[in-house]
Amino acid sequence: MKDSLTTGIEHTMTYVVPGNRTVPNLLPEASDFTAMPEVLATGYMVGIIEWACMEAIRDHLDEGEISLGTHVNFSHQAPTMPGDTVTIEVKVIAVEKRAVTFEISARDSYNTISVGTHQRGVIGKEKFESRLPTVS
Template sequence: MRTRIGYRVTADDSVRALPFSEEFYSRKPDVMASGRLVAMCEWPCMDLLRTRITPLECSLGVWQRMEHLAPIVIGAELVIEATCTLLRRRYSEWDVTVHDEAERVGAAQLGFVTVDQGEFESTRLRRKPSPAAVVLAEPATITR
């Protein structure tokens, strides 16, 4: 499986749009955030996987290896190419390249797993207890 999509980078993709701290929005150039680039790489893979799974299933990213090779300016026209390199039952791996008008600006290798969305949400998304709420067993007694 292989696909190619186009995307125009917007101000919402900027590192300055990240809501974390002043460091992100005042002390960085107005370029695409690396986290948004990861999302752009996942997008065509998930679109292709959607054609192979049931309406009750979804694909979830399980690992990423990302190279952000050059700055991506706001307004840049990106071409994102994704190729499936491994498809084994519910697991797939992908090679993705990202080019702007002038050069290759990103590359990624990604892994996805397909899950039953309802089952996943009912079993894996239950609220986990906070560490303070975990009751430990009685301390072990050491005898000499």
């Protein structure tokens, strides 16, 4: 990690929700999901928020480092329709050793859809990959 990875870093990202990021598409083999309305799935929202956090710190990582999501603690409090734009705002609120904590908020054209925190760990990509089990 570079010394520039400190509290106060802010980043805003926008994402237009495509039709394939809705609840019925999350796990199409699960009939409970496929019966749900065509709104942004919480699982995809988590990924979008993680992406915004990754973008926020990308330039503050050393070559060969990546960040991995280690904790999510945020709400999903309003539905978002396909075609709507979600704006995610993230701010680094703590850097403790290799753990980076973000305050997050996300909104669409109508409502705040999420607030809370997210934590990512910074690790060398090769070190992480060396710990993965080998599949035979």
